[in-house]
Amino acid sequence: MIELPLGLIITSVLGAILAGFVCSTMGTFVVRMDLSGIGYCMSHAAFAGAAFGLMISIDPMLGALLFSFITAFALGPIAEKAKLESNIVIGFLFSLMIALAFIFLNYVPGQSASAKALRILWGSILSVNASDVLLLALLSFVLVLFVVVFYKELSSVMFHRKMAEASGINTKIFYFAVLFFTGLAVSLSLRIVGGLLVFALIINPTSTAYQFFFDFKKIIIFSPVIGVVSCLVGYYLSLISDFPIGASIVIVSALVFAVAIIVSPKRKKVK
Amino acid sequence: MNKKIIELKNINTIYEGEKIPVIKNIDLSVGSGEFICIIGPNGAGKTTLLETINGLLSYTGGKGYVFGKEISKNKTFIRKKTGFLIQNFEIDPLAPFLCRDVVMMGLTGKTGLFRFHTKKDWEKVWYSMGLVGMIDFANRPVGKLSGGEFQKILMARVLIQQPKILLLDEPFSNLDYSSRHQIETLLNRLHEKYNLTILMVSHDLSFIPERCNRIVVIDKGRIIMDGEKQHVLESEEVKNILKKGDKK
Secondary structure: OOOOOHHHHHHHHHHHHHHHHHHHHHHHHHHHOOOOOHHHHHHHHHHHHHHHHHHOOOOHHHHHHHHHHHHHHHHHHHHHHHOOOHHHHHHHHHHHHHHHHHHHHHOOOOHHHHHHHHHHHHOOHHHOOHHHHHHHHHHHHHHHHHHHHOHHHHHHHHHOHHHHHHOOOOHHHHHHHHHHHHHHHHHHHHHHHOOOOHHHHHHHHHHHHHOOOOOHHHHHHHHHHHHHHHHHHHHHHHHHHOOOHHHHHHHHHHHHHHHHHHHOHHHOOOO | OOOEEEEEEEEEEOOOOOOOOOEEEEEEEEEOOOEEEEEOOOOOOHHHHHHHHHOOOOOOEEEEEEOOEEHHHOHHHHHHHEEEEOOOOOOOOOOOOEHHHHHHHHHHHHHOOOOOOOHHHHHHHHHHHHHOOOHHHOOOEHHHOOHHHHHHHHHHHHHOOOOOEEEEEOOOOOOOHHHHHHHHHHHHHHHHHHOOEEEEEEOOHHHOOOOOOEEEEEEOOEEEEEEEHHHHHOOHHHHHHHHHHHHO
16 A cells, blocks of 8 residues: 555545545536536647647646636537537537647657646646645535525526526526536546546546436435545545556446446336 | 507518528517417428517517517516427436426526525425326426326426416427317416416417417418418318428
């Protein structure tokens, strides 16, 4: 088992808990809206941002956050303006970000700098610092407030957007807000689980909750619970096995999902 | 005619990116408490007309007023006082929503932001579900309902709004004979009791509710005939239009 200083254990455990919480909370909406590609899109936006940061000699994490933030903000309005499914726009932005990342990396001298940008895609919980934890805690608080205060509007939009619009709800604001917060949750979790694996943290806990409940409220409550538990167990698995933290979290959440499929009461026939 | 509650003057509605209007030069005045059926073949523009009245679609020509207010500038106000039953749609069988919650969603727009649903709101849910005979389905997931049962839940969702105007797009689709009869009786009762203004789209002449007093016939985006129920039902022109639609 790896021995770590107590301070590092506290920040990294808090980081894992909060990343699990924000990603799986937004996962509830992502799964319902069928936006599974948003994980790839945001992680490559962060990758492009990190490359950009290296190109102009600033902290690559700052560049990653900036690009993720802009992408998250632009996603909804572009989809609305282009009259296309959000998933199509996600695909468009995903390819654009890869292209930009390659262009930026072309202007970064040396191999080690490129490796720094690539690290954004893999993540490392041990590089988490107090400001990362603070930002994630702030986002968690805002998300709880957002979901509690606007639950009735959000559930209505998630059920059927046109019907919600017809009954007098300004659906566009909520739709954009969900996309924006999802983007933000992904960007802030990148350093912990990495851009490629954050996708699993969004999808797996919600998919697991879907196996047990038909009630949207229960899915919103249990999805983050499953996400947090998966992160903690994954973290522990990483410490005892020396597996990469992101990969351990994904394996645990995938196992939980597999068990949920098997024991799901939704598939049991009433005798 | 009673006080005008809906007034459309020379309305054209064009879908974004298209050049030909779906509804053209529509002039329609609806008095408070009228029960109107809008009939016509598929693709005639019936749904577009309802969506234009509700403000879901923006008109590109003419002027439209609901409750005396211009539709384009007062969409949210109009929607909160108008119940709109959209045409039946497929629901994902795993959709994580219970019937009672779907009915409650009808109140969300009216309740407004920063307010939670109250005990009184839940009483309205039970009442609306009772009206359509679906009280026993309160805790069932909507994805598990049959087409007809789902249609009744959507009807309860509209009724909970206690709207002044009911816009119903094919309310009898997917319903078997007894459910059709049940909803028809309910509409007649609501119209009589609350003097609701009802605009109901249908392509089936055989199910025109008893209290419907006026029929508007639409074909190719234009109003072909607008008159008393009996007069329209006996018109050979109308029969031919609907027959042509059936052949298509």
